[in-house]
Amino acid sequence: xxxxxxxxxxxxxxxxxxxxxxxxxxxxxxxxxxxxxxxxxxxxxxxxxxxxxxxxxxxxxxxxxxxxxxxxxxxxxxxxxxxxxxxxxxxxxxxxxxxxxxxxxxxxxxxxxxxxxxx
Amino acid sequence: xxxxxxxxxxxxxxxxxxxxxxxxxxxxxxxxxxxxxxxxxxxxxxxxxxxxxxxxxxxxxxxxxxxxxxxxxxxxxxxxxxxxxxxxxxxxxxxxxxxxxxxxxxx
Numbered sequence: 001x002x003x004x005x006x007x008x009x010x011x012x013x014x015x016x017x018x019x020x021x022x023x024x025x026x027x028x029x030x031x032x033x034x035x036x037x038x039x040x041x042x043x044x045x046x047x048x049x050x051x052x053x054x055x056x057x058x059x060x061x062x063x064x065x066x067x068x069x070x071x072x073x074x075x076x077x078x079x080x081x082x083x084x085x086x087x088x089x090x091x092x093x094x095x096x097x098x099x100x101x102x103x104x105x106x107x108x109x110x111x112x113x114x115x116x117x118x119x
Numbered sequence: 120x121x122x123x124x125x126x127x128x129x130x131x132x133x134x135x136x137x138x139x140x141x142x143x144x145x146x147x148x149x150x151x152x153x154x155x156x157x158x159x160x161x162x163x164x165x166x167x168x169x170x171x172x173x174x175x176x177x178x179x180x181x182x183x184x185x186x187x188x189x190x191x192x193x194x195x196x197x198x199x200x201x202x203x204x205x206x207x208x209x210x211x212x213x214x215x216x217x218x219x220x221x222x223x224x225x226x
Contacts, residue, residue: 035215037163045155045163045206045217061214095162105153105210107174109162 002026004096004110011116017084020113022096029077030054033099035106036070036081038092048094050102051079059102086117121145121209125218131226136197140221142190142207151211154183154192157220158203166205167192197223 007021022034036048049060051070058070064083072079083090094113097106122145132138142152150170155163165174167183170190180195194201202225207218 044220045208047208047215047217059213097163103151103210105151105165105168105208105215106155106163107165107168109164112162 002098002108004098004108006094006096006110006113009114009116011118012086013119014087014117016086016117017082018086018115019080019082020094020096020115021078021080022110023076023078024098025077027098030074033102033104034070034072034079035097035099036068037095037097037106039095039112040089040092043092046092048081050099052102053079083115086115088117091115091117120214121148121212121216123207123209123216123218125205125207125221127221128219129222129224131224132197133226134197134199136226138194138197138201138223140192140205140207140223142185142192142218144188144190144209144211147187148209148211150186151209152183152185152190153208153210154181155206155208156201156203157206163206194223199225 003025005023010018030053035050051058053072067084069082096110098108124143126141152170154167157163171183182193204220204222206220
């Protein structure tokens with residue numbers, strides 16, 4: 001069965017960086033894209049970007065350009081999302097979510113990773 | 120960016136009720152519309168893609184319709200496990216954007 005298992009909660013200081021991992025299993029890793037979506041406390045869902053694990057190409061939300069980097073490791077079927085220059089507004093639960101293609105909606109979601117930015 | 124507007128933002132319903140949630144796009148998105156269910160403290164769950172196609176394993180009490188700018192999600196007979204927040208998302212053009220959510224509460 002498809003599983004997306006994310007890394008554990010993080011607490012970071014403003015200005016620091018965080019790197020969240022998402023390990024995929026139960027399907028061919030390079031045949032599906034991976035979205036990243038975040039949710040601030042009590043708020044809705046915000047799309048952050050997408051990576052194609054096959055070639056590593058990415059597309060990011062404009063508001064995060066320059067601060068977000070998505071990478072993948074095909075040897076371990078893991079995608080990573082790194083967010084730099086953290087600010088309090090980045091406190092959120094971060095989700096990875098599989099997509100059939102670059103133009104498709106997510107079908108399976110990871111369990112989420114809480115990132116807290118606090119001095 | 121395409122704006123997605125859901126209505127209502129919340130509703131109260133009883134077990135057995137038929138519930139309809141509306142999602143409107145600020146411009147035409149063909150049928151590139153998905154619906155997700157989220158329970159408190161949990162990850163979203165994918166329900167519907169391409170406006171009306173059920174994801175694998177999703178019960179047939181959920182149905183979606185619409186094309187262009189106006190879409191609906193219907194739950195035919197609300198059950199206790201259906202009380203949650205529902206989100207729509209357009210994926211016709213980048214960036215994909217979500218509606219603000221509809222919280223379905225127990226009356």
